Amino acid sequence: xxxxxxxxxxxxxxxxxxxxxxxxxxxxxxxxxxxxxxxxxxxxxxxxxxxxxxxxxxxxxxxxxxxxxxxxxxxxxxxxxxxxxxxxxxxxxxxxxxxxxxxxxxxxxxxxxxxxxxxxxxxxxxxxxxxxxxxxxxxxxxxxxxxxxxxxxxxxxxxxxxxxxxxxxxxxxxxxxxxxxxxxxxxxxxxxxxxxxxxxxxxxxx
Amino acid sequence: xxxxxxxxxxxxxxxxxxxxxxxxxxxxxxxxxxxxxxxxxxxxxxxxxxxxxxxxxxxxxxxxxxxxxxxxxxxxxxxxxxxxxxxxxxxxxxxxxxxxxxxxxxxxxxxxxxxxxxxxxxxxxxxxxxxxxxxxxxxxxxxxxxxxxxxxxxxxxxxxxxxxxxxxxxxxxxxxxxxxxxxxxxxxxxxxxxxxxxxxxxxxxxxxxxxxxxxxxxxxxxxxxxxxxxxxxxxxxxxxxxxxxxxxxxxxxxxxxxxxxxxxxxxxx
Numbered sequence: 001x002x003x004x005x006x007x008x009x010x011x012x013x014x015x016x017x018x019x020x021x022x023x024x025x026x027x028x029x030x031x032x033x034x035x036x037x038x039x040x041x042x043x044x045x046x047x048x049x050x051x052x053x054x055x056x057x058x059x060x061x062x063x064x065x066x067x068x069x070x071x072x073x074x075x076x077x078x079x080x081x082x083x084x085x086x087x088x089x090x091x092x093x094x095x096x097x098x099x100x101x102x103x104x105x106x107x108x109x110x111x112x113x114x115x116x117x118x119x120x121x122x123x124x125x126x127x128x129x130x131x132x133x134x135x136x137x138x139x140x141x142x143x144x145x146x147x148x149x150x151x152x153x154x155x156x157x158x159x160x161x162x163x164x165x166x167x168x169x170x171x172x173x174x175x176x177x178x179x180x181x182x183x184x185x186x187x188x189x190x191x192x193x194x195x196x197x198x199x200x201x202x203x204x205x206x
Numbered sequence: 207x208x209x210x211x212x213x214x215x216x217x218x219x220x221x222x223x224x225x226x227x228x229x230x231x232x233x234x235x236x237x238x239x240x241x242x243x244x245x246x247x248x249x250x251x252x253x254x255x256x257x258x259x260x261x262x263x264x265x266x267x268x269x270x271x272x273x274x275x276x277x278x279x280x281x282x283x284x285x286x287x288x289x290x291x292x293x294x295x296x297x298x299x300x301x302x303x304x305x306x307x308x309x310x311x312x313x314x315x316x317x318x319x320x321x322x323x324x325x326x327x328x329x330x331x332x333x334x335x336x337x338x339x340x341x342x343x344x345x346x347x348x349x350x351x352x353x354x355x356x357x358x359x360x361x362x363x364x365x366x367x368x369x370x371x372x373x374x375x376x377x378x379x380x381x382x383x384x385x386x387x388x389x390x391x392x393x394x395x396x397x398x399x400x401x402x403x404x405x406x407x408x409x410x411x412x413x414x415x416x417x418x419x420x421x422x423x424x425x426x427x428x429x430x431x432x433x434x435x436x437x438x439x440x441x442x443x444x445x446x447x448x449x450x451x452x453x454x455x456x457x458x459x460x461x462x463x464x465x466x467x468x469x470x471x472x473x474x475x
Contacts (some may be wrong), residue, residue, distance in 0.1 A: 133233070137240050143248075145237050155233060162229055163222050184218045191226055 009186045012193040013042050019200040026203040031081035032149055038074050039196070041067075058110075065103075065114045072096055072121035075157065079128040082150055083135065092124045119168055122161045129158040149199045156195025163188045255440070262436055265429045266362035267313040271306075272369065282336045298336050305329040312361045316442075320389060320397075321354035323364055327387060330365055334372055342376060343384040351391035359399075359467060360437055360445070366430055367401045367463050375405025375461050378414055396468040404460040407451045411461075444468040 017039040024036060045067045049060035076096060080089040099120035107114050132154045136142055145151050167184055279302050286295035308326045312318050324346055331344045348354055368385060376383030388400040406414070430447075437443045446466040452458045 133236075137236070140244065142237060142240050143244055145241060151237075155230070158233075159226050159229055163225050180218055184222060187219065187222050191222075 005183060005186045005190075009190050009193075010046055012190050012197070013039070013046060016193045016196040016200070017043050019197050023200045023203050027149060027200070030149070031078060032153065032199075034074060034078060035153070035196070038071070041070065042193075061108075061112055062110045065109055065117075068114055068117050068121065069100055072117060072124075075121070075125055075128070079125075079132070083128065083131055085131055088131075089128070092128070096120055096124060115168070119165075122165050122168060125157050125161045126165065129154050129161070133158075147202050149203055152195050152199030152202060156192040156199070159195065160188045160192035163191075259436060262429065262433050263313055263362070266366070266433055267309065271309060274373075275369065278337050279333050282333075298333065301329050301332050305333060315361050317358045317360045319355055320348075320352070320357045320359050323359050323361075324348065324354055324389070326365060327368060330368065331385070338372070338376070338383075341382050342372065343382060345384070345386045346389075347386065348389045349391040349397075352389055352397055354389070357397055358469065360433075360443055363430065363433065363445075363465065364399055364401065367465075370427075371401055371403040371405065371461060371463070374411040375403040375407070377405075378411060379405045379459075392466065392468075395470075396466065398464060398466045400465075401463040402452070402460065404452075404458065407453050407459050408449065408461045409451045409453070410459075442470055444470065 017036075020036045020039050027033060027035075045063055049063045052058050052060040052063055073093075073096070076089060076093050080086060080093070083089060096117065099117045100114075103109075103114040103116045107116060132150070136145060136148070136151065141148060164185070167181065279298075283295050283298050283302065286298065305326065308322075308329065312322065312326065327346060331342075331346075335342050335344070364387070368387065371385045372383075376385065383403065383405050385401065385403045388398075388402070390398045390400070392398055405411070434445045434447050437445055445468075446464070448464040450462050450464075452460040452462050456462075
């Protein structure tokens, strides 16, 4: 079951990347242009993690820690571009940077997942998503929200981090097993990359 | 062990699905409600604008179909019938009927060709000349650069101004009065119309006919001002309107009305 879910996740990530490549011409002049590179990086991360574990026989935590830093920075940069609260997003960027520095000193890079930056970026993305929805609700673009690429991307992020936050915060208390935790993360990832794919597909309707 | 694992996985699936479904339902309900509200507001605003436009068109038509003008014109035609001048009376009756037809026909349109506006003004002025006879002279001058069939003009704007010039500027003047209408080319999408009379001037007219002006002219001016405001607001046209007493700038008596029409071609698409 675990392997099947992992294959489904990879399929979703690859699908999102392929659709992003095919519809590049539709969003190449928008703030979402960075998502093509980001999705390529997602695929690269998964391949790197598999190579680490299967071929090099080393733990892949460092790959996912790198992913947390880069994906978090990317999301904040993207929100900086699409939201009007520029100073707030800059402050969030600073906060995220501090969390990375703290993790460097307090957590292990190669032997475990960085919890501090993960939790920080989760909260920050949730706040940014709320701000985005609030801005969208107060603009005339709400009339065509189903064909708004940003709407689907933010919904994907919101769903992922909304599900991820309780898992992240409660994990030490409910003693959830590693495999279950990974399974939940994979499930949330599948949903998020599904929304990312919809975000590119909705450009065709536009 | 395997059974326990499956159970906890199902619990996780259940909670995640519940969370996803709840979040999505909430999001879509909020967004769909807001979308519907905004669409309704836009529709209401569009309907309100349309209603306002129809009201203004009706008011403008009423201003054109001035009962005094109709009455005076028919009286003049009746005079020629009484004089047994059948040819002249028939000629003017034909002109009058054509003018009425133009009033109704053009009032249904947002804009007409400048050539159509000129035809309406010609008809109108010929009928007014019937009333004023030799005391009214008029000229319609079209810039050679301005093709009257190529340029368009919003309906029911110029004629009420010419009517004001005759009824309030020339009517009170002793001797022959003249009204000149210029159509000047400004650019590919803009032109100006000047309505110049050598009557007593707007200041004097206001003093002389204080009460009458208050009722009639202020009404037609208000309709005109409202229509121009509405045209500018809709964005298809930008119209600059200026009225001045010629005694202040040219040391001549009379009134000069300047209208600059700019058609916003992009918005029309």
